[in-house]
Amino acid sequence: MPNRTLTAPLGFRVAAVKAGLKASGNLDLGLIVSDVPCRGAAVFSTNKIVSPTIIVNREHVRAGRVQAVFVNAGNANSCTGTRGLRDVHSICRQISKALRINPSQVLVNSTGIIGEYLPMSKVRTGIEMALSGLSRSAGAGKDLSRAIMTTDTRPKSACRNIKISGKTIQIAGICKGSGMIAPNMATMLGFITTDADITSALLRRALREAVAVTFNKVSVDNHNSTNDGVIVMASGLADNRSISKPSDSYKVFARALWEVCDDLARQIAADGEGATCAVTVRVTGAATPAQAHNAVRAIVDSPLVRTAFHGADPNWGRIISAVGYSRVKFHPEKLSCKIAGTSVYRHGRPCPFDHKKLSRKMKAKEWYVEVNLGAGRYWDFCYTCDLSREYVTINADYHT
């Protein structure tokens, strides 16, 4: 089997170790190291309260070249004040010293409990172990995708190959995220490696555009986190003619990057805490893009709607009433709703349908809700999941 992990693109080594940060004793600390300084781009949490990791990463990404990425799970190092910030700098120093690079070429990522200091002696030992275990193997790549998990039930990865100027380019990604998931970089960490040769400006643009319609369209519980981001590193070692303009080559690259992000985003929705099904909610016929967005959010943010998904209950009344209070314009005599391909409400009226048959369709792993507002030409969508007893169990019992 070909390597489809972060080490598939040329120039990347990774490692994952057990540093003792997770109570479970599982893999919990990792490194991604490039042989050469990479073009880097990143998108971070829009929460006003962010982890010091985000503060440092923002600065380091701006500085230009990224060569190493640190990640730990089990402790978010968030709301930890100046001591938390010092710890991030200390991590950067330790890694940069060992790799003989500049500290600003290191990015740091943490996920887990908020409000506790990182156990730095464990972290330091973990970094040493990881540095000495760096590997280009697919196994190391797979281990890393497990090390970043918190309440995720399965690792998430995606990989695409494209050809540009006769050269094969690989784009590989991993991510974690299952709870505290909402648009705008909620508790979600995504790491993407590629060997494409592309300018920083175009890499940033491709990432920003991809994230907007993939990771930022996932909502599990409407709770944005303080920590997270998506980072892409481009080693340039594929030896393609450098992508320096929004040319056809750029489009091919951007599309592949979008595919990787979309694949990962759907995996997050499907693995939402306690999820038993992945549901894409799509609103069309909105008067403005903002109204399309607001209608989608009203639907996916309603626990009543999402418990109906869980019960495989075609309760369109909850969907339509969510549209009703979303404050968006709709045409009362055009308003329509389909669940899993079946019309349940059309032109402002309930439609007859076979409840049992539709309920069976809603027991599939993945299905769609479509609402047409009949008020314009804009649309938007969201990847979400059902709200289950298991979600409550996970979050009521995940003690601080």
Add this chain to the structure above:
Amino acid sequence: MPNRTLTAPLGFRVAAVKAGLKASGNLDLGLIVSDVPCRGAAVFSTNKIVSPTIIVNREHVRAGRVQAVFVNAGNANSCTGTRGLRDVHSICRQISKALRINPSQVLVNSTGIIGEYLPMSKVRTGIEMALSGLSRSAGAGKDLSRAIMTTDTRPKSACRNIKISGKTIQIAGICKGSGMIAPNMATMLGFITTDADITSALLRRALREAVAVTFNKVSVDNHNSTNDGVIVMASGLADNRSISKPSDSYKVFARALWEVCDDLARQIAADGEGATCAVTVRVTGAATPAQAHNAVRAIVDSPLVRTAFHGADPNWGRIISAVGYSRVKFHPEKLSCKIAGTSVYRHGRPCPFDHKKLSRKMKAKEWYVEVNLGAGRYWDFCYTCDLSREYVTINADYHT
């Protein structure tokens, strides 16, 4: 024991019957009838999709005098188009004919499943039974508070006595509402009777002001419904000097009405679907009233926060991060949070506290979360509850 039900104020008779609208076979249809035309005031759902009951009630309340109120549970008669509207008018006609009053003096209220037509022959028979069973007894009042229940686990009522110009005035209220509860008149029906003599304008004002800080501060699941409202009827039979100005008498009346509404609103929060505790979330130190409101809503709308309530977990990280994404202004070095009276985060830093002790406090029936934004002088609050497995069970299995 004195009568503390809707029939305590002078001039009211009520009845509750089993019309066969609830699958359980319980009481499901009721009437409130006044001996004389009443001053009436009401506040209705702000959902853009409303039941025909709301359309008719708005018109009838405007017309002036209310003498009878119909209510059924088990079927919301919502999203039922012109047939649903015809059914409401037919109910008004049947009741007004029997009571020899004008149809515009009848208000109609329905709660239950959305999107199904009322079974009108059952409704007609139910109305006949109720008309012949009207009674001034406390037992009838209690029965009515049960008849309006849907997923409520207990009936909700409140009563206050005041003296105005030497006369005793009674204000009694009942309500239902447990799921689909969010500010702005979500699935909530409230009925208040009083024998006060007060002008329509002042009655409207007192109700509007009371509802704003009571029923509209309850959030169980951020889902506004299509149907509901709070109706107050004032018979004037207490024989007090008529309250016709915003005088001290008005203030005494308005305060008592607020107390009844507040009592009922807290009962709704405490009986939220699946709730095991009632939590009041209060945000102070906001730069504007709207920001205070938005911060409160970000906290109570987060399933992560509300599952932590359920787990009696003092996970202030979820509360603080919700403030972080609420887009409200806060002073990072003044931001503070108390849970059940214990400081957990102060002046931008975590405080040491005894987790076990605080967790025990959070197992009480009722407690407070307080967040100070340190950015101004405005504040707001919300009555909410925890999010439990039981909430999911109720709503995943309450099939259409």
